[in-house]
Each structure stands twice: as C-alpha cells, then as structure tokens.
Amino acid sequence: MLGCGNVGAAFVDLVRRQQSTIETRTGVRLEVGAVAVRNLSRPRDVELPEGILTRDTFAVVSDPAIDLVVEMIGGIEPARELIGTAIKHGKPVVTANKELLANVGTELYAMADEAGVDLLFEAAVAGGIPIIRALRESLRGEPVKRVMGIINGTTNFILTKMAEEGADYSVALAEAQALGFAERDPTADVEGYDAGAKAAIMATIAFGAKVVAGDVYHEGISRITAHDIAMAKRLGYVVKLLGICELYPETGDIAVRVHPAMVPLHHPLASVRDSFNAVFVEGDAVGSLMFYGRGAGGSPTASAVLGDVVDAATNLVKHTHGALGAFARATIRPIDETSAEYLLNLAVVDQPGVLHAVTGVFARNGVSIRAAEQEGNGPEARLVFITHEARESAVQATVRELRDLDSVRQVGGLLRVIGS
Numbered sequence: 001m002l003g004c005g006n007v008g009a010a011f012v013d014l015v016r017r018q019q020s021t022i023e024t025r026t027g028v029r030l031e032v033g034a035v036a037v038r039n040l041s042r043p044r045d046v047e048l049p050e051g052i053l054t055r056d057t058f059a060v061v062s063d064p065a066i067d068l069v070v071e072m073i074g075g076i077e078p079a080r081e082l083i084g085t086a087i088k089h090g091k092p093v094v095t096a097n098k099e100l101l102a103n104v105g106t107e108l109y110a111m112a113d114e115a116g117v118d119l120l121f122e123a124a125v126a127g128g129i130p131i132i133r134a135l136r137e138s139l140r141g142e143p144v145k146r147v148m149g150i151i152n153g154t155t156n157f158i159l160t161k162m163a164e165e166g167a168d169y170s171v172a173l174a175e176a177q178a179l180g181f182a183e184r185d186p187t188a189d190v191e192g193y194d195a196g197a198k199a200a201i202m203a204t205i206a207f208g209a210k211v212v213a214g215d216v217y218h219e220g221i222s223r224i225t226a227h228d229i230a231m232a233k234r235l236g237y238v239v240k241l242l243g244i245c246e247l248y249p250e251t252g253d254i255a256v257r258v259h260p261a262m263v264p265l266h267h268p269l270a271s272v273r274d275s276f277n278a279v280f281v282e283g284d285a286v287g288s289l290m291f292y293g294r295g296a297g298g299s300p301t302a303s304a305v306l307g308d309v310v311d312a313a314t315n316l317v318k319h320t321h322g323a324l325g326a327f328a329r330a331t332i333r334p335i336d337e338t339s340a341e342y343l344l345n346l347a348v349v350d351q352p353g354v355l356h357a358v359t360g361v362f363a364r365n366g367v368s369i370r371a372a373e374q375e376g377n378g379p380e381a382r383l384v385f386i387t388h389e390a391r392e393s394a395v396q397a398t399v400r401e402l403r404d405l406d407s408v409r410q411v412g413g414l415l416r417v418i419g420s
Contacts, residue, residue: 243258
C-alpha cells in the first residue's frame with residue numbers, strides 16, 4: 001500500500017475481516033505486506049503489524065515479494081512514477097487517484113495493457129458506487145450517449161441544507177466543514193474541480209475517447225443563493241451540482257461539463273440527498289440506469305478498492321488482465337455550442353414597457369421563452385423566465401445585453417434546466 005489515511009486504514013480493516021471469505025470464494029489469500037507512508041510515527045486508525053511501515057515507496061513497488069500495489073497517496077507526482085514502476089515490474093495496480101487519472105489516465109492504461117497487468121480504479125469515481133465497473137464491463141457494448149450525475153458529496157450536502165432548511169450558502173458550508181464533509185479549503189469541491197476530474201474519467205471510459213480534466217467546463221455552487229433555491233422549489237425543481245458527459249453521435253463530439261442545474265422533482269436525481277451520490281446512464285439499447293449510494297467516506301471507498309484488489313489478484317493468478325483497449329482522440333464540444341433550457345431572474349424597474357424591452361432582447365438573440373412571471377412589486381419587482389431549449393452562446397449574449405438595459409437593475413443567477 002502507498003498511503004494509509006482514512007481510506008487506507010478502512011481498507012486494511014476490511015481485508016482482515018474479509019480475508020477468509022475471499023480465500024474461500026477465489027482461492028486467493030490477501031495479505032498486506034508493506035505500507036509506505038510519509039510519517040512513521042503518526043497515529044493511525046488501524047493497528048499494523050510491526051515492521052510493515054516504511055518511507056521507501058520505490059522499494060515497495062519494486063519488491064519481488066509484493067504482488068500487487070494499492071496507491072492512495074493522491075496527486076500526480078510521485079504517484080505517476082510509482083504506478084509506472086510497479087507496472088514495469090509486472091505488478092497490477094489499484095488506485096483511487098482521480099486527479100492522476102483525469103490528467104494522464106490513458107497513458108497509464110496503455111502502459112498496463114502493454115505489460116499485461118491490471119490498472120483498476122473503481123474508487124476514483126463516486127466512492128463505493130460501482131459505476132466504473134459497469135461502464136467498462138457490463139455496458140462495454142452499449143452505445144452510451146449520456147452519463148450524468150451527482151458525483152460530489154460535499155456540494156450535495158450543502159445544497160440539501162439550503163433546500164430543506166433555507167440556509168444560506170455560507171452557513172451550509174460551515175456545517176459541512178464542521179461535520180468533516182468539506183475541507184478547510186473547499187475550493188476543489190464547491191467550484192466543481194473534484195466533480196470535473198471524475199466526469200473526465202467517466203467520459204473517457206463511457207465513450208472510448210481521451211478526455212482530460214482540462215476539457216471539462218467548471219461552474220461551482222458558491223454563487224447559488226437561498227433565493228435561487230427557493231425559486232427553484234416553487235417552480236417544481238431542486239438545484240443539484242451535476243457532472244454531465246454527452247456524446248453527439250452525428251458528429252462524434254463529446255461535451256463534458258460540471259455546473260449547478262435545476263432538476264425536476266420527478267427526476268430520480270432530485271431525491272438524492274445529503275452526501276449521497278448518484279449516476280444516471282443513458283444508452284440506446286438499455287435505456288436509463290441509475291447507480292446510487294455513498295460517494296465518499298472511508299468504508300464505502302475501501303469497499304471499492306477491495307473489490308478491485310480481488311479482481312486484480314484473481315487475474316494475476318490466472319495470468320490474465322482486463323484490458324481497456326485503445327482510446328480515440330476526443331473532439332470536445334465547448335460549452336458555448338451546447339444547448340439546454342435556462343432559468344433567468346432579473347431585478348427590474350417596475351414601470352410600463354419593461355417586459356416588452358426585456359423580451360425583445362430574448363427575441364433578438366433567438367432565445368424562445370417557455371414561461372415568464374413577475375415576483376413582487378415596486379423596488380422588489382423581479383421577472384423570472386424559463387426558456388425553451390437554446391444554445392448557450394445565444395443565452396450568454398442575451399444576459400450581456402440585458403445587463404445594459406436601463407430598466408434592468410440586476411441580472412440574477414442563470415441556471416440550466418436538466419431533465420424536463
């Protein structure tokens with residue numbers, strides 16, 4: 001093992017508890033032979049045998065007595081070099097490192113295939129939910145056209161608190177930090193970078209094309225207000241941070257994005273609360289599937305790691321491995337060229353002619369309005385619009401022009417509407 005933090009400690013404990021069951025079912029006995037860590041004296045949540053800890057990571061990955069490597073140190077370097085060294089020494093690798101895979105995953109997949117060993121990474125996306133195994137095995141022959149889901153537990157917890165308790169964003173974030181759901185610096189979670197890395201990995205596996213973290217459009221939840229949440233609820237929606245991966249079969253383009261979206265109450269994703277995750281897969285033959293469960297935490301993530309370890313160990317004994325195959329070059333469709341329905345609210349001057357002026361801006365930019373209503377009167381007057389499906393570039397042009405209208409005091413949040 002490389003690293004022994006929260007997930008690593010839970011993994012060691014799970015191996016001990018499941019050791020005899022795994023051996024009975026597979027004929028393979030798993031033993032933790034070495035654990036490489038930065039600090040030997042740091043207290044850990046699991047008791048380790050004497051002499052098993054070491055600081056020498058490269059000695060572990062090249063040791064002939066070690067059959068398989070589990071990488072849980074995170075980051076790109078030295079994880080990439082360590083995984084590469086293990087593979088070159090004929091050792092399968094199991095990793096939970098989403099940042100690494102979202103940037104150089106296809107390079108490592110090819111290296112593992114060439115060496116004839118497994119590189120498995122179920123725990124890198126959605127914790128204990130077996131979405132990667134489903135995409136790379138069960139749905140390998142399925143023409144998948146969209147993978148969409150709630151893939152960050154921190155943001156889902158925050159948005160749940162805002163929706164159910166009317167809490168402001170800052171209050172909900174502080175509670176998430178107090179409970180350990182959010183880091184002291186929550187940027188990676190609340191601005192969508194964590195979900196973006198996971199979305200890149202899912203898109204790569206689902207569509208068989210190389211998608212990296214830099215291809216993903218990110219928009220976080222830090223600007224979502226209690227008013228946005230309340231307005232969505234009144235209209236029959238909930239707000240969720242979604243990772244969305246779409247394939248456009250007519251061109252072969254792939255669009256991958258992370259942003260808040262209004263989800264209708266009848267949609268399965270709308271009922272996913274707190275820190276739970278859910279991934280919705282749509283295919284031509286299979287229709288719609290949803291995978292739901294705990295997307296983070298030591299025990300759920302350790303369960304996913306152990307499942308990969310059992311597969312890799314069994315394949316190693318049989319002198320085989322699960323190849324991912326070749327990945328095509330991805331043509332990424334930018335966010336400006338995607339389409340959705342949108343909700344836009346405006347604080348306006350309450351006087352005759354304002355609605356005509358505002359709707360004229362929509363019309364000039366080719367954005368059709370599906371529904372419109374006024375909230376409040378006088379200085380509290382707001383206009384709320386939901387559009388028909390429109391191109392992102394046209395909607396953004398509409399927003400820019402609306403900001404220049406004298407009768408528009410403020411352009412509020414712009415939310416995409418998904419699944420209506």
